[in-house]
Amino acid sequence: RKEVEQDPGPFNVPEGATVAFNCTYSNSASQSFFWYRQDCRKEPKLLMSVYSSGNEDGRFTAQLNRASQYISLLIRDSKLSDSATYLCVVSGSARQLTFGSGTQLTVLP
């Protein structure tokens, strides 16, 4: 079983749609959680950290459920520029990050 699992997609949605990505992780001792965005084989960039209480950044909302070891990302009012691969990332001790293999999103005009 992979340590961090994501639905690879692809998700093809129309502009303005709401789309949700899910991620599960296997290590219950994981301490920090993130969503990264990666455009077409470029470097990953931090989209947002994920906190236990849930957090929002504009059109993006992240949720964490430690009991179920589950992380989610919700994108509202999708834009063409949101097209990318979204990586779920989990950190344990010593800042070692474990990456999911990513969920590909294409927002269609």
Added chain:
Amino acid sequence: EAQVTQNPRYLITVTGKKLTVTCSQNMNHEYMSWYRQDPGLGLRQIYYSMNVEVTDKGDVPEGYKVSRKEKRNFPLILESPSPNQTSLYFCASTPQGEGDTQYFGPGTRLTVL
């Protein structure tokens, strides 16, 4: 400009010919790491360094070496590259503190024939 740089960006080489991919950061970060990214497998950590002269293996260290003689530089060395090391490589750095953002370099696309 705060950044992580990698060189070369693209490299095609042959089996067994030693190569080094350089990584440099200008943000005075303590922590640096190397990842490889392969289709369907995501990013996997090769080696990391908590500080100067402190390095440790990640998830897939076989066939790679690293060194950290200076804070800003963290080169990745392939002593005898093989075709299964064909991949996209990313260097990253992180400031002190758990859970801080990892700043990634632009990537090095390596092909070993």
